[in-house]
Amino acid sequence: MKRSERIVCLVSYFLNSPYERVQLSYFTDQYKASKSSLSEDLDIVNDMFVKEGIGKLTRITGAMGGVTYEPVFSQKSNEDFIKSLCQKLADPARILPGGYLYMSDLLGDPQTVKKIGRAFVSVFSKVKIDAVVTVETKGIPLAYAVANYLNVPVVIIRRDPKVTEGSSVSINYVSGSSRRIQTMVLSKRNLAENLKVCIIDDFMKAGGTITGMVDLLSEFNAEVVAIGVLAEAEDKYNERVLKNYTSLINVKDVDAKSKKITVNQGSIYKTI
């Protein structure tokens, strides 16, 4: 195999297996290359990943050593993406009856979802995360996008128990905005005990749902080490119960009368 051929394989391998430590010997065996030429290959790949702002390779020497691709994307590319998202959300055609903002088209676009995942993992890269947790339905694609880059499983909290999930733990919580009592259910088989988890959701007002998720997760002795929401909006009637989170977008105001929407970048890059 020539260098350029090895590099095709290496790049494809790393992009598909983020945060997975691979022994150098795996590649030298696979490509029948010497350790020194492989080392040079990895330098080239790392340099270009850094230059393109799509992450870096981390090498650890020794018996437990190996090389790991860390997908941390540049702040500029994340902020450019958030800016374009804000522009799209500011379109008055998105205003729904009741002053809600239509966002499902953006959540349905795989490229947008991927970039939302990139923004979150870029700021979560310093904490160890064992699993990504979300609540059905709209947070699910975002949770998978994050989990794809972190290479950890996704756990979905449901609204009702399902026969196909086995025994489960459920809690009741008060939704911050509607002040109604709601239920959340998590199958016991879905999440092992004592894990470090990250919560991902699409939208947050007072934060009641996410607080409920934190409570439910404590039943599994899980430690919530990061919380990411795509969009946050102010709740005029209730104080926010949750303080520590990362949002990409802040929906300041939706004025159904004058058809004006004010959207800004959220707390990302402010909280860290």
Add this chain to the structure above:
Amino acid sequence: MKRSERIVCLVSYFLNSPYERVQLSYFTDQYKASKSSLSEDLDIVNDMFVKEGIGKLTRITGAMGGVTYEPVFSQKSNEDFIKSLCQKLADPARILPGGYLYMSDLLGDPQTVKKIGRAFVSVFSKVKIDAVVTVETKGIPLAYAVANYLNVPVVIIRRDPKVTEGSSVSINYVSGSSRRIQTMVLSKRNLAENLKVCIIDDFMKAGGTITGMVDLLSEFNAEVVAIGVLAEAEDKYNERVLKNYTSLINVKDVDAKSKKITVNQGSIYKTI
């Protein structure tokens, strides 16, 4: 930029943008490379993609021309994956009360979900698909995995209308297994008229839900050009209403008494 450096960028570009036609001039400008060296780069990338069984580059010359990455994965890798999935599913610990099979851990693993997507796109590559449609909840990650490789939007049919979705079309249908009348809802803004769509779901027994989806989609003048289900199971009491679909796995029998599960490869590679 050297060849090896350009190749890092090219591979990363293609893997992130399947089925997207790019003008050669985009790359020659970006990398300040001559047309002939870029052409050689593309040959190397294509050869290795084919060798690794992860797809190919298609080049069209002329004014509307360009290069497209088609992610079609080798039959062998897909069948090996399905075999490993069958082995995992045959674990008696998966049997739930009522003879159901616990599968959520597999659906929660991003690498597994990605490979399920790969298997589907590999057999769907011959039809043009404008959007992937699924019904909440468990089909969602699979739909996004397929949509990621097809680079088309995902549309999620819901069980209840939501205020954040705007006006919607709903239908009632009879679930094949439970013989109960159920409702499905699709927001009008979610799907344009006259599209060619592919339906993805996690599980199918008699096929009532998918038939309901087809009916709902016909309200949008959508043409269902492909149907993919992860697992199909026989329904002893109802004849299957749906005939034309691709399944990865066939759950032949779950014997809760003797704790024996029989799972085989589904209809994939048989229907085409």
